[in-house]
Amino acid sequence: xxxxxxxxxxxxxxxxxxxxxxxxxxxxxxxxxxxxxxxxxxxxxxxxxxxxxxxxxxxxxxxxxxxxxxxxxxxxxxxxxxxxxxxxxxxxxxxxxxxxxxxxxxxxxxxxxxxxxxxxxxxxxxxxxxxxxxxxxxxxxxxxxxxxxxxxxxxxxxxxxxxxxxxxxxxxxxxxxxxxxxxxxxxxxxxxxxxxxxxxxxxxxxxxxxxxxxxxxxxxxxxxxxxxxxxxxxxxxxxxxxxxxxxxxxxxxxxxxxxxxxxxxxxxxxxxxxxxxxxxxxxxxxxxxxxxxxxxxxxxxxxxxxxxxxxxxxxxx
Amino acid sequence: xxxxxxxxxxxxxxxxxxxxxxxxxxxxxxxxxxxxxxxxxxxxxxxxxxxxxxxxxxxxxxxxxxxxxxxxxxxxxxxxxxxxxxxxxxxxxxxxxxxxxxxxxxxxxxxxxxxxxxxxxxxxxxxxxxxxxxxxxxxxxxxxxxxxxxxxxxxxxxxxxxxxxxxxxxxxxxxxxxxxxxxxxxxxxxxxxxxxxxxxxxxxxxxxxxxxxxxxxxxxxxxxxxxxxxxxxxxxxxxxxxxxxxxxxxxxxxxxxxxxxxxxxxxxxxxxxxxxxxxxxxxxxxxxxxxxxxxxxxxxxxxxxxxxxxxxxxxxx
Numbered sequence: 001x002x003x004x005x006x007x008x009x010x011x012x013x014x015x016x017x018x019x020x021x022x023x024x025x026x027x028x029x030x031x032x033x034x035x036x037x038x039x040x041x042x043x044x045x046x047x048x049x050x051x052x053x054x055x056x057x058x059x060x061x062x063x064x065x066x067x068x069x070x071x072x073x074x075x076x077x078x079x080x081x082x083x084x085x086x087x088x089x090x091x092x093x094x095x096x097x098x099x100x101x102x103x104x105x106x107x108x109x110x111x112x113x114x115x116x117x118x119x120x121x122x123x124x125x126x127x128x129x130x131x132x133x134x135x136x137x138x139x140x141x142x143x144x145x146x147x148x149x150x151x152x153x154x155x156x157x158x159x160x161x162x163x164x165x166x167x168x169x170x171x172x173x174x175x176x177x178x179x180x181x182x183x184x185x186x187x188x189x190x191x192x193x194x195x196x197x198x199x200x201x202x203x204x205x206x207x208x209x210x211x212x213x214x215x216x217x218x219x220x221x222x223x224x225x226x227x228x229x230x231x232x233x234x235x236x237x238x239x240x241x242x243x244x245x246x247x248x249x250x251x252x253x254x255x256x257x258x259x260x261x262x263x264x265x266x267x268x269x270x271x272x273x274x275x276x277x278x279x280x281x282x283x284x285x286x287x288x289x290x291x292x293x294x295x296x297x298x299x300x301x302x303x304x305x306x307x308x309x310x311x312x313x314x315x316x317x
Numbered sequence: 318x319x320x321x322x323x324x325x326x327x328x329x330x331x332x333x334x335x336x337x338x339x340x341x342x343x344x345x346x347x348x349x350x351x352x353x354x355x356x357x358x359x360x361x362x363x364x365x366x367x368x369x370x371x372x373x374x375x376x377x378x379x380x381x382x383x384x385x386x387x388x389x390x391x392x393x394x395x396x397x398x399x400x401x402x403x404x405x406x407x408x409x410x411x412x413x414x415x416x417x418x419x420x421x422x423x424x425x426x427x428x429x430x431x432x433x434x435x436x437x438x439x440x441x442x443x444x445x446x447x448x449x450x451x452x453x454x455x456x457x458x459x460x461x462x463x464x465x466x467x468x469x470x471x472x473x474x475x476x477x478x479x480x481x482x483x484x485x486x487x488x489x490x491x492x493x494x495x496x497x498x499x500x501x502x503x504x505x506x507x508x509x510x511x512x513x514x515x516x517x518x519x520x521x522x523x524x525x526x527x528x529x530x531x532x533x534x535x536x537x538x539x540x541x542x543x544x545x546x547x548x549x550x551x552x553x554x555x556x557x558x559x560x561x562x563x564x565x566x567x568x569x570x571x572x573x574x575x576x577x578x579x580x581x582x583x584x585x586x587x588x589x590x591x592x593x594x595x596x597x598x599x600x601x602x603x604x605x606x607x608x609x610x611x612x613x614x615x616x617x618x619x620x621x622x623x624x625x626x627x628x629x630x631x632x633x634x
Contacts, residue, residue, distance in 0.1 A: 068387065070424035073494060091490055102491040103420045107387035107560040119458055119556060139634025141436055162556060173408055174419040175492020177390060178555045238495045239436060239479060241634070243424040317456025317558070 001047060002188045002303065003153070005033055005063045007111070013063045018188065019053035022305075026053045033066045033134075033189065038244040040136045040152050044191075059305065064109035064185035065155060066134060066245060072106035072183070074130075074159060074249035075099050075232045077225045081254030081264075084271035089167040099227045099235045102175040104159075106247065110184040112307045116160060117314035118181070118287070124163030125285040125311055127212075129264035129293045131204040131222050132157045132249040133229045134189060138242035147233035150242075154195060154204060156186035156295050156304035157249055163267055163284060183249075186293065187305035198297050202228025208253045210264050211292040212285075217269070218262030220255045222295075264293075287313045318364060319505045319620065320470070322350060322380045324428070330380040335505065336370035339622075343370045350383045350451075350506065355561040357453045357469050361508075376622065381426035381502035382472060383451060383562060389423035389500070391447075391476060391566035392416050392549045394542045398571030398581075401588035406484040416544045416552045419492040421476075423564065427501040429624045433477060434631035435498070435604070441480030442602040442628055444529075446581035446610045448521040448539050449474045449566040450546045451506060455559035464550035467559075471512060471521060473503035473612050473621035474566055480584055480601060500566075503610065504622035515614050519545025525570045527581050528609040529602075534586070535579030537572045539612075581610075604630045 004025065005013035015028035015036060029046040030036050036043040076082050077099060086092065110116060118125050134153040142150070165179035192199045198206050204222035211217060227235070232248050253264045259276075263269045270280035285291070294306040321342065322330035332345035332353060346363040347353050353360040393399050394416060403409065427433060435442050451470040459467070482496035509516045515523050521539040528534060544552070549565050570581045576593075580586045587597035602608070611623040 070385065070387075071422060076491070089490075096485055096489065100489050100491050101494050103422065103494060105388060105420065105557055107563075108558070117457075123556070140434075140631060141633065165556070168413055170490035172413065172417050173406075173487035173490065173492070174393070174417050175490070177418045177420060177553060181556045236494060239440070239482070239498045240422055241425070246424075314457060316458065 001044070002190045002194060003028070003033060003065055004057070004187050005065050005067060007061050007063045012067055016055070017047050017050055018057065023057060024053035025055050025057045026050050034245050037134060037136055037152060059187060060113055062187045063111040065187065065189035066109060066185065066247065068108055069106040069245050069247050070243045071246040072104045072249070073101050073236045073246065074104055074251060075101045075227070076251035077227045077232065078251055078254035079226045080224070080256045080258060081252045081268055084268055088267060088271040088274060089170060091170055099232050101232065101235060104176070104180045105182055108182040110182055110309070112184065112187045112305065113309055114184065115310050115312045116184070117312050119314045121286055123165060126161045126163050126266045127210070127291045128159040128161055128252045129208045129210045129218065130157050130159055130250045130253055131155070132247050133233070135233055135242055135246050135248065136244045138233060138237045138246070140237055140239065140241045142234055142237050144231045144234040147237065148202060148230040150233060151192060151229055153189040154192055154199065155189045155247070156293065156307065158184040158291065158293055158307050159249060160184065161265070184307050184309060186307045188303060190303045194303055202230040204295065206295045206297055208264055208293060208295045210262070213290055216262065218264045220253045220258065220261050220264050222250065222253050224255055225250055285311050287311055318361070318508045319511060320345070320350060320382055321374070321504050322382050322384060324378050324380045329384050333372070334364050334367055335374065340374055341370035342372050342374045343367050351562050354451060354453055354469060376504060377430055379504045380428040382504065382506035383426060383502065383564065385425055386423040386562045386564050387560045388563040389421045389566070390418050390553045390563065391421055391568060392418045392544070393568035394544045394549060395568055395571035396543045397541070397573045397575060398569045398585055401585055405584060405588040405591060406487060408487055416549050418549065418552060421493070421497045422499055425499040427499055427626070429501065429504045429622065430626055431501065432627050432629045433501070434629050436631045438603055440482060443478045443480050443583045444608045445476040445478055445569045446525045446527045446535065447474050447476055447567045447569055448472070449564050450550070452550055452559055452563050452565065453561045455550060455554045455563070457554055457556060457558045459551055459554050461548045461551040464554065465519060465547040467550060468509060468519070468546055470506040471509055471516065472506045472564070473610065473624065475501040475608065475610055475624050476566060477501065478582070501624050501626060503624045505620060507620045511620055519547040521612065523612045523614055525581055525610060525612045527579070530607055533579065535581045537570045537575065537578050537581050539567065539570050541572055542567055602628050604628055
């Protein structure tokens with residue numbers, strides 16, 4: 001099953017269910033994805049029974065599948081990325097053997113084609129292509145095996161980052177606030193079953209194709225996550241209940257052979273340049289730049305649809 | 318004006334307005350504090366016109382005034398506390414001249430007399446007495462002066478902390494997830510005007526009386542905040558819009574003469590012991606322990622009411 005949220009002027013939009021070919025949709029039996037995830041089993045049974053999809057799907061009229069969430073916890077589960085970023089930021093993090101995770105703002109996820117207003121080009125505007133999952137209610141203290149069953153939907157995310165602020169905030173030990181504006185989501189939230197054998201061991205084993213201003217920038221695969229999403233969920237729930245609709249992110253998708261497959265964020269490419277050439281060559285994004293992100297299965301399907309958006313100058317409220 | 322939320326079986330409770338003497342209340346013209354803060358001017362005008370308070374106020378039946386929020390950003394604005402905690406944790410944070418702030422879980426604030434289930438005494442269970450503000454919609458990029466007008470309510474918070482997890486998480490640079498379970502709120506959210514001249518320069522200039530198992534532990538005053546709340550709001554909003562209902566915290570209330578006035582968390586007292594005696598003497602909380610927190614004006618009023626609650630063993634979902 002694949003779900004999308006149609007913009008309808010309301011804060012949370014109108015949930016729709018996609019036809020098998022993705023060209024049409026039907027209004028869901030509940031109004032919002034938040035309502036669906038709070039009563040998932042009932043919702044899923046009703047949604048799966050729908051077999052008429054009367055409306056043409058209009059990609060430009062879609063919000064994020066979950067336009068706001070009660071919680072967004074983002075990991076950094078790809079080791080090849082983490083090690084390089086630490087080097088770039090001059091950080092020597094404590095090695096704990098546990099996932100890295102921070103809590104980011106979740107009251108707003110941009111839709112897949114929304115313009116992204118940023119206050120200042122000098123802040124080091126960067127994209128971060130990643131995967132995420134949406135869970136139903138997860139009790140505190142759950143183990144990773146049991147957490148797997150709470151992963152109801154998989155999503156694709158652009159975790160916008162402001163690199164000039166990231167290093168200084170990280171060094172405070174308090175994590176990121178200013179360095180992490182609102183994220184974007186690709187249009188379709190999909191059940192794990194929809195991904196077939198590209199969903200393995202709590203990982204989205206698909207290439208994430210990232211294009212910056214129309215030029216291929218990366219095609220890293222989600223398989224080499226150091227922790228599966230079920231382990232990230234268990235980590236997040238160690239001392240808290242996770243409310244239904246909590247979004248858990250993988251962190252930037254990255255592969256050890258990043259020199260061949262490319263990167264899912266500019267900071268990683270700059271890190272490679274620093275290691276290989278002594279200094280970064282690639283600048284961060286400018287106003288007007290576009291980024292496109294689309295995950296592809298081995299047989300060429302793109303179940304999440306595409307993020308395709310432009311950074312613009314914030315003009316004030 | 319003082320507001321409380323009555324438990325009524327729903328997730329967000331029923332907002333009520335207190336009588337001037339605090340003994341009675343009237344149902345608010347909207348159902349929840351979230352609705353009130355989203356349309357504050359309209360709400361405040363209607364609420365101020367209420368002059369009949371038919372219901373006796375039952376303190377045990379109160380939830381947090383805002384039982385869940387879209388965002389909780391907690392500062393660490395008391396320098397005497399920060400410097401000591403860094404020493405205890407073995408952290409040498411970068412000095413930036415800007416407020417320290419992290420994002421914590423906000424889908425649940427415990428009510429003032431709720432039992433607090435914690436998974437393990439060995440995690441270093443600690444209270445943190447602090448003040449907070451609730452803002453209406455704040456546009457990205459606002460300056461501190463303009464931010465002051467968005468502070469609609471002031472609250473008193475217990476930011477529960479698990480110290481055995483705090484240091485290791487801080488050293489990752491990602492901030493706290495497991496070390497920061499849900500917080501508690503004192504029963505009454507009050508308008509800044511209600512505090513009179515105890516609200517000065519964006520600071521709650523009141524003693525925060527903290528009692529641990531019936532013994533006075535601290536009575537630090539909120540005046541020496543290194544940044545006012547308006548400055549914390551502006552810091553938080555630099556690269557994001559703050560949704561109405563965002564809660565911004567001061568961090569543990571602490572005074573430079575903490576050896577005389579005491580502390581608002583156990584970690585600070587342990588820090589003093591480490592500095593003065595070479596090792597901590599005071600243990601963290603045990604299951605069954607109680608903590609009481611109540612802020613007092615110079616003339617003896619307690620506008621926020623009291624947090625008075627007990628830590629219990631989490632028994633599983």
